[in-house]
Amino acid sequence: DTAVSQTPKYLVTQMGNDKSIKCEQNLGHDTMYWYKQDSKKFLKIMFSYNNKELIINETVPNRFSPKSPDKAHLNLHINSLELGDSAVYFCASSPRTSGSNEQFFGPGTRLTVL
Amino acid sequence: EDQVTQSPEALRLQEGESSSLNCSYTVSGLRGLFWYRQDPGKGPEFLFTLYSAGEEKEKERLKATLTKKESFLHITAPKPEDSATYLCAVGSGGSYIPTFGRGTSLIVHP
Numbered sequence: 001d002t003a004v005s006q007t008p009k010y011l012v013t014q015m016g017n018d019k020s021i022k023c024e025q026n027l028g029h030d031t032m033y034w035y036k037q038d039s040k041k042f043l044k045i046m047f048s049y050n051n052k053e054l055i056i057n058e059t060v061p062n063r064f065s066p067k068s069p070d071k072a073h074l075n076l077h078i079n080s081l082e083l084g085d086s087a088v089y090f091c092a093s094s095p096r097t098s099g100s101n102e103q104f105f106g107p108g109t110r111l112t113v114l
Numbered sequence: 115e116d117q118v119t120q121s122p123e124a125l126r127l128q129e130g131e132s133s134s135l136n137c138s139y140t141v142s143g144l145r146g147l148f149w150y151r152q153d154p155g156k157g158p159e160f161l162f163t164l165y166s167a168g169e170e171k172e173k174e175r176l177k178a179t180l181t182k183k184e185s186f187l188h189i190t191a192p193k194p195e196d197s198a199t200y201l202c203a204v205g206s207g208g209s210y211i212p213t214f215g216r217g218t219s220l221i222v223h224p
Contacts (some may be wrong), residue, residue, distance in 0.1 A: 033211070041152075043214040103148075
């Protein structure tokens with residue numbers, strides 16, 4: 001009965017590889033997000049997705065791309081991985097697209113690029 | 115641009131020693147101020163939403179308050195299990211995405 005789930009939990013890969021992280025929410029929420037948390041624990045928004053429409057895209061490299069097959073899923077694809085991509089990535093969801101909604105986070109995916 | 119500053123960066127308390135965490139913010143039209151708790155190796159867990167100055171919310175040993183410029187998370191008689199990083203975020207009329215502060219790492223010693 002997990003609300004927001006992510007797979008894999010850990011991902012270790014070589015520079016230059018392409019990888020994906022999957023996210024699913026069973027809360028019936030309209031909006032999903034991807035965050036990157038650096039070594040200093042700062043949460044930086046990467047993407048926000050609402051009803052298959054990318055509504056906000058922060059200045060992240062175009063090697064990162066969100067894919068939403070349906071309302072309950074928002075996957076993160078990363079091409080040509082770099083050392084600086086190593087971080088913890090969190091998926092989140094909220095009921096509606098609004099600045100007044102709390103977010104529900106997944107458990108995170110720790111990505112290590114060697 | 116919305117800004118959120120949390121202080122202190124780290125806080126060590128003895129069990130039972132009450133204290134407060136601060137979250138100062140600058141936003142264009144506050145839509146909501148959010149407090150989250152994050153345990154090591156886990157995602158942030160939602161605690162409270164405050165919408166207007168003067169509002170207060172409580173949950174067990176935690177009490178969140180809000181003014182026009184800042185929010186406080188008061189911890190009364192903390193226990194070791196309250197040890198975590200506490201994150202503050204604000205949602206504004208200018209953005210659909212909440213802006214997060216850098217968090218306060220709280221350690222409660224038995």
